Every structure is written in C-alpha cells, then in structure tokens.
Amino acid sequence: MSMTELDQEQRFVTTAYARLDALRAQTAMRRDQALAQATGSHQAAAERESTAVELGAQLAALDAVEQGLCFGRLDLTDGQVHHIGRLGLRADDEDHTPLLIDWRAPAARPFYTATALRRDGVRRRRHLTTSGRRVVALHDEQLDQHEQLDRLDLVDAESAVSGEAALLAAVTADRTGRMGEIVATIQAEQDAVIRADHRGVLVVQGGPGTGKTAVALHRAAYLLYTHRDRLARRVVLIVGPNPAFLRYIEQVLPSLGETGVRLATIGELYPGLTATAAETAEAAELKGRPAMLDVLARAVRDRQWVPEEPLQLPFERQPLPLTPTACRRARDLARASGELHNAARPLLEREIVAALTEQYVRRIGGTGLLDEGDLAEIRRDLRATPELKQLLDRLWPLLTPQRLLTELFGDPGRIAAAAPEFTAAERALLHRAADHGWTPADVPLLDEAAELLGADLAEQASAAAREADEQRQRLEYAQEVLDIAYGSRSVDLDGGEELLSAFDLVDAERLAERHRTSDLRSPAERAAADRTWVYGHIIVDEAQELSAMAWRLLMRRCPSRSMTLVGDLAQTGDRGGASSWQRALEPYVGTRWRLAPLTVNYRTPSEIARPAAEVLRQLDSAATPPRAVRDGDIEPWSTLLADSAALGALVTAATRFPGRCAVIVPRALRGKLRLDPRAAVLTVAEAKGLEFDTVLTLEPAAILAESPRGLSDLYVALTRATKRLAIGYFTELPEVLADLPDRTAAPHW
Numbered sequence: 067m068s069m070t071e072l073d074q075e076q077r078f079v080t081t082a083y084a085r086l087d088a089l090r091a092q093t094a095m096r097r098d099q100a101l102a103q104a105t106g107s108h109q110a111a112a113e114r115e116s117t118a119v120e121l122g123a124q125l126a127a128l129d130a131v132e133q134g135l136c137f138g139r140l141d142l143t144d145g146q147v148h149h150i151g152r153l154g155l156r157a158d159d160e161d162h163t164p165l166l167i168d169w170r171a172p173a174a175r176p177f178y179t180a181t182a183l184r185r186d187g188v189r190r191r192r193h194l195t196t197s198g199r200r201v202v203a204l205h206d207e208q209l210d211q212h213e214q215l216d217r218l219d220l221v222d223a224e225s226a227v228s229g230e231a232a233l234l235a236a237v238t239a240d241r242t243g244r245m246g247e248i249v250a251t252i253q254a255e256q257d258a259v260i261r262a263d264h265r266g267v268l269v270v271q272g273g274p275g276t277g278k279t280a281v282a283l284h285r286a287a288y289l290l291y292t293h294r295d296r297l298a299r300r301v302v303l304i305v306g307p308n309p310a311f312l313r314y315i316e317q318v319l320p321s322l323g324e325t326g327v328r329l330a331t332i333g334e335l336y337p338g339l340t341a342t343a344a345e346t347a348e349a350a351e352l353k354g355r356p357a358m359l360d361v362l363a364r365a366v367r368d369r370q371w372v373p374e375e376p377l378q379l380p381f382e383r384q385p386l387p388l389t390p391t392a393c394r395r396a397r398d399l400a401r402a403s404g405e406l407h408n409a410a411r412p413l414l415e416r417e418i419v420a421a422l423t424e425q426y427v428r429r430i431g432g433t434g435l436l437d438e439g440d441l442a443e444i445r446r447d448l449r450a451t452p453e454l455k456q457l458l459d460r461l462w463p464l465l466t467p468q469r470l471l472t473e474l475f476g477d478p479g480r481i482a483a484a485a486p487e488f489t490a491a492e493r494a495l496l497h498r499a500a501d502h503g504w505t506p507a508d509v510p511l512l513d514e515a516a517e518l519l520g521a522d523l524a525e526q527a528s529a530a531a532r533e534a535d536e537q538r539q540r541l542e543y544a545q546e547v548l549d550i551a552y553g554s555r556s557v558d559l560d561g562g563e564e565l566l567s568a569f570d571l572v573d574a575e576r577l578a579e580r581h582r583t584s585d586l587r588s589p590a591e592r593a594a595a596d597r598t599w600v601y602g603h604i605i606v607d608e609a610q611e612l613s614a615m616a617w618r619l620l621m622r623r624c625p626s627r628s629m630t631l632v633g634d635l636a637q638t639g640d641r642g643g644a645s646s647w648q649r650a651l652e653p654y655v656g657t658r659w660r661l662a663p664l665t666v667n668y669r670t671p672s673e674i675a676r677p678a679a680e681v682l683r684q685l686d687s688a689a690t691p692p693r694a695v696r697d698g699d700i701e702p703w704s705t706l707l708a709d710s711a712a713l714g715a716l717v718t719a720a721t722r723f724p725g726r727c728a729v730i731v732p733r734a735l736r737g738k739l740r741l742d743p744r745a746a747v748l749t750v751a752e753a754k755g756l757e758f759d760t761v762l763t764l765e766p767a768a769i770l771a772e773s774p775r776g777l778s779d780l781y782v783a784l785t786r787a788t789k790r791l792a793i794g795y796f797t798e799l800p801e802v803l804a805d806l807p808d809r810t811a812a813p814h815w
C-alpha cells in the first residue's frame with residue numbers, strides 16, 4: 067500500500083471529523099440558546115426545555131460516533147466512490163454533497179454484501195483502520211479480479227469472509243467485559259438479518275458465537291434509522307435474560323448514536339417493581355406453564371366468596387342479616403356481567419345493598435309505608451355504613467395483581483383451591499412467605515393477573531381525578547395565555563364577543579393539549595412506566611429461555627407482532643424454555659414466522675469449537691455446529707485437581723493473561739470458592755451470552771447432573787472462551803470430554 071493512498075484517506079477522514087466538529091459546535095450552540103431562553107411563560111419554557119433535551123440527545127449521538135467515524139470505502143465500477151461511516155454526513159456546501167454514508171443507508175449495503183461472485187457494482191472494498199482520528203491501516207479487497215476463477219475457487223470466494231483482516235483483528239482482540247459494535251465488519255448473512263423487513267416475527271437461530279446478540283442490537287439501530295418516525299415514538303424494546311447481560315450490551319446502541327430503545331429483563335416489565343428475588347428452577351418452571359392461566363383465573367374466582375352462614379351488618383339498633391343465598395345471587399349476577407373482577411364489584415354492591423334493604427324493610431314491617439324515595443334513602447344510609455365496605459371486601463375484594471398473588475402464594479389453602487390439577491409437591495413449590503420478594507417468573511403472572519382483574523376502581527378513580535385536575539390547571543393556564551393574547555383586541559362588536567369567546571375556548575383546549583404532550587420524559591421512559599404500552603418492535607435475546615407465560619406478556623406488548631427473536635435451541639437452560647420455535651410461537655402467529663439461520667462462529671477458535679460440537683452432537687445428532695471463522699493456537703485441555711489449592715493456583719495463573727477470565731461452576735459451588743478476585747465466578751445461567759478470553763469450566767460432571775438440561779448447560783459452558791479453555795474436575799470427567807488432552811501431570815495454561 068503506497069503512502070500516498072494512506073495520506074489520501076487521512077485527508078478525507080480529517081475532513082469528515084472537521085465536519086463532525088462543526089455539527090457538534092452548531093448543535094451545542096442551539097442547545098445553549100434554547101436553555102438560556104427556557105424562561106418566561108410556563109408554556110414557552112416547557113417548549114424550549116424540550117427542544118434543549120432533543121438537541122442534547124443529538125449532541126450525545128454526535129459524540130458517540132467519535133471512535134471509528136469512517137471505517138470503509140466502496141469504489142464502484144461506474145467510478146463513484148462512497149465512504150461508509152457510523153453516521154451520515156453532508157458537506158457544508160450549497161448542494162449538501164454527501165460526504166459520509168451512514169452504514170444503515172441502502173447505498174452502504176454492498177459494503178457488507180458484495181462478493182467476487184455478486185459484486186453489486188463494487189470494484190473494490192476498503193476497510194480503514196483508525197486510531198483516534200488517525201488512519202493507521204487500509205485493507206483492500208479487489209472484487210473485480212476473480213474473472214478467471216475455476217469452480218473450486220469460486221466456492222471459496224463465495225464463502226470467504228469479507229474484510230478478513232479487520233474481522234480477524236476484531237474477533238481476536240482482548241475482551242473488555244463490554245460488548246462492542248461491529249459496524250465495520252458485519253458479514254453478509256448477518257447483514258441479511260439486520261436489514262430484514264421489520265414486519266412479522268423473525269426468528270434468528272444460530273449457535274454460540276454466531277453474533278446473534280450483535281446482530282440483534284445492530285438490527286435495532288437499523289430499524290430506528292429506517293423507520294425513525296414510527297419507532298422513536300413507539301420505542302424498540304430489547305429483552306435480555308438478566309441484568310448482568312444487559313450491562314454487558316448496554317453500551318452498544320449508544321455507541322451507534324441510538325438511545326430510543328428500552329433494554330429490560332422480563333423481571334422489569336411490570337411497572338412499579340423490579341423482580342430480582344431468587345427461587346428454585348422448579349418453581350420458576352411451574353410458574354411459566356400455560357396451566358398457570360387457569361390457576362390465576364381460579365384464584366380470582368376463589369376471592370368471590372359466598373359464606374356458609376349468614377353475615378351480619380350492624381345497622382341502627384340491630385344487625386341486618388345477609389343470607390348465603392343472597393350472597394350467591396349477587397355473586398352470580400356480578401360474574402354473569404362479563405366484567406373483569408374489579409369492574410364487577412359495583413354490580414355486586416348494588417345487589418348486596420338491595421338484599422340488605424329488603425331485610426330492613428321486612429324488619430320495619432313491610433313496604434306498605436315506603437315510597438321509592440324512602441327506599442333510596444335507606445340504600446344511601448346502608449352504603450354510608452362503614453361496616454358495609456368491610457363486608458363487601460370479604461365477599462368480593464378489590465384486588466391489585468400484587469395482592470392477589472401475595473395472598474395466593476402465602477396460603478396453601480388458596481393454592482389448593484386454585485391449582486387442583488397440580489400435585490402436592492408442585493403446590494408446595496408455589497407456597498412462600500408473604501414478604502418474599504418478586505421473582506422474574508412472577509412478572510408474567512402479575513401481568514396476567516392485571517388483565518384478569520382490570521384496574522382497581524379506587525386506583526382508577528384517583529388517577530382520573532388527578533388527570534382531571536391537571537387538565538383543569540392546564541386549561542386555566544391556556545385560557546390565561548389567550549386572554550393576554552387577545553386582551554388588546556376590541557371585541558365590543560355586536561355578538562362578536564360571544565363568537566370570540568367560543569373560539570377562545572376551542573383554542574385553549576388545543577393549547578392545553580399541546581402543553582400536556584410536552585412531557586419531558588423520553589418515550590422509552592414513558593414506556594417503562596406503562597404496563598399497557600404497545601412497542602413498535604420487540605427484540606428478544608436468548609429467546610429460547612422464555613416460558614409460555616413470558617411469551618404471552620411480550621405478545622400483549624406487541625399486537626403488531628413486529629418482532630425479532632434471537633436464540634439457540636441447543637442452549638436452552640431454563641426448564642420452561644423452548645425446545646421448538648414452532649411450538650413456542652404457534653399460539654400467537656401459527657406458522658407465520660420466518661427463520662434466519664446464522665452459521666459462522668466468531669467467538670471460539672476451531673480448537674475450542676471441536677469439543678463443543680461433540681456435546682452438540684449428543685444433544686441433537688441432526689444439529690449442525692457453527693463453523694469457526696478462525697483457528698487458534700491453543701488446544702483446550704483437562705486436568706484432575708488434587709485439591710482446592712490446585713484449583714486456586716490454576717485460576718490465579720489464568721488471570722495473568724491479558725483480557726478477561728471466568729470460572730464457570732455448577733450451581734452447588736457458586737459462592738463456595740475462594741478464588742482470585744480477578745476471575746469472574748459464574749454459573750452457566752450467569753455466563754449465558756457472555757464471553758471471556760480465558761475460561762476454566764469446573765466440574766463438568768456436576769454441571770451435567772444438576773439439571774435435566776445439563777447437556778445444554780455444558781454446551782454453553784464450553785463456548786464462552788475466545789482464546790483459552792481448560793476443564794478442571796475433582797472426581798470425574800464426563801465421557802463426552804474424554805478426548806481432551808489430559809494435563810493432570812503438568813496443568814499449566
């Protein structure tokens with residue numbers, strides 16, 4: 067590569083950064099102006115403040131693309147040259163000439179898809195490697211020099227990875243503990259997923275390390291770019307398996323300049339609580355079964371009570387009796403109304419008050435002397451009796467989802483009534499203390515309960531009152547603004563005043579409405595606070611782990627079914643997780659979903675992929691392991707550990723390598739080992755989706771034995787390493803790993 071070409075690229079990159087700097091300065095100035103003017107009337111201040119927030123977000127997006135602003139160049143056969151970057155830039159000239167093309171724009175696509183066989187008009191693809199703002203290397207692929215290839219070469223040219231040098235540099239770099247973006251080296255099969263149509267359900271199935279997570283995140287960025295208007299307002303939701311995983315990926319989208327996304331675990335999808343309490347895998351599996359739907363429905367019906375003996379309502383001098391028959395009639399009527407539980411309570415109340423009125427009339431000697439007005443008064447008095455509410459609360463309590471579940475799980479009697487089809491052992495799994503925290507598996511149940519119960523009327527009334535009050539204040543304020551605006555006008559024409567005030571009122575309402583929508587929370591924040599928010603698109607990572615109940619919750623949040631589900635059935639660890647995409651999706655979309663496979667493994671070198679493939683073969687003899695994109699230089703090995711000191715020494719030695727190190731342990735050993743703190747000690751569930759330079763998998767036989775999905779767990783444990791993998795065991799090495807070189811005599815890395 068001649069120096070002049072590097073210089074030329076440097077000149078271009080310098081121009082692009084200068085343009086970026088200018089845009090930043092402009093945006094910062096406009097934001098500061100908006101902030102300085104955010105005073106004066108309430109309305110104007112709110113509008114300027116929201117402008118300032120918007121400009122602040124734009125500024126953050128411009129700052130985010132600093133690293134690797136420009137990473138590619140396409141030379142087309144027609145002589146055009148396109149530079150590809152992390153955002154689109156136009157020159158500051160009259161024509162706004164395109165300078166840098168956003169990687170998501172259609173014109174950038176050939177950068178990811180062109181091959182020697184399908185050139186898409188590309189003559190040469192160039193990868194630019196930069197360090198800060200300096201161009202340090204160029205890698206070219208000449209796509210027009212393969213005309214004379216024979217058949218064999220053609221096959222190779224088709225399957226070759228694009229931008230090989232840049233890709234290899236990316237996949238062999240030391241890990242930082244945070245996932246990074248891959249815009250410069252997205253591969254063709256990944257690009258197809260990233261740019262797939264947003265409509266309908268797309269399932270991305272791929273083995274460990276095939277870039278499912280990376281692709282899911284870049285797809286979110288692509289969809290936001292392509293459908294900005296709709297998706298920024300409706301929000302893209304990305305669901306991950308646990309908070310540590312979300313921390314691992316949370317930087318990727320901001321680094322691509324995208325913030326209109328909500329990242330959440332299932333445990334965070336019920337507003338007002340974060341469900342992080344632990345429970346057994348068996349209890350979580352049970353709660354994820356579709357049978358829980360009936361359990362919840364019965365638990366609600368169980369709260370619609372009929373006493374066996376008459377109840378008494380203290381009223382005037384002598385209590386009024388309320389017979390079981392009257393209670394049953396009232397309950398059946400309320401149930402027959404078809405209203406949700408909380409909404410049906412007023413119907414029950416009306417019936418109960420009617421029955422009590424009848425008792426009262428009977429006590430005072432019949433209806434002969436009473437007219438309708440008297441009866442209404444009696445009913446009013448009954449309703450005003452404080453004990454009536456207590457009585458109604460026993461017969462048909464207003465319930466929040468939290469209260470329904472707490473009182474259900476806290477009471478074996480209630481569990482038995484609601485879950486007659488479960489075995490005694492299963493029912494025991496559901497039982498727990500009332501002060502037990504919420505677990506992730508509770509969240510779909512809370513959501514389902516909210517659907518069954520409907521809004522608590524008291525809650526609804528107070529929310530409505532609050533909203534009415536705010537609206538009144540907004541109207542008053544808007545009217546004031548208009549009064550001032552129109553104050554100077556003369557309105558003493560005949561009839562003119564009336565006309566004008568009607569006009570004012572309409573405008574005041576519209577103004578108030580506009581003010582109401584100047585809510586400074588971002589759409590993602592508003593989505594997080596709203597249980598019934600409908601998302602524009604939902605992406606689920608590790609989707610194979612979702613239970614049937616969790617699927618229901620997500621489908622409710624996405625009636626359009628615009629979803630991307632990424633996962634690997636061979637890695638399913640949760641007992642309630644999926645073993646077939648068709649079975650999991652059937653209830654919601656039938657067979658109307660598309661499958662996109664990913665086949666190349668970018669994480670583990672071929673040496674490490676080999677024993678993992680052996681485990682996969684035992685899991686599913688028909689499955690094809692992903693093809694490792696590179697060879698490493700270190701074979702994985704096993705060692706029998708004499709004692710915990712030997713383990714400690716091995717782990718300490720492992721932490722001396724650059725990058726990150728993890729010890730993956732059976733659940734039973736978690737928290738029981740004293741190891742070098744530089745090594746992350748994780749169970750398989752915790753390590754899922756993550757990767758490390760060096761991995762020690764400990765006691766694989768115990769990992770296998772701990773769960774009915776033991777083989778899947780072992781598969782996950784063997785596929786986390788980017789460079790070095792060793793297996794340590796105290797007693798037994800599973801047969802499936804017996805072929806690994808045994809280094810018990812000299813267990814060094």
Ligand SMILES: Nc1ncnc2c1ncn2[C@@H]1O[C@H](COP(=O)(O)OP(=O)(O)OP(=O)(O)O)[C@@H](O)[C@H]1O
Pocket residue numbers: 233236237246248251252253256272273274275276277278279280281634637668669754755756757785
């Ligand atoms: N095109 C690419 N260019 C550079 N790096 C890539 C590319 N594709 C994937 N990678 C890297 O490979 C590693 C594995 O990717 P990722 O974690 O997305 O895989 P996965 O399919 O989600 O794996 P798992 O099933 O284990 O969760 C990551 O470090 C990712 O950045």
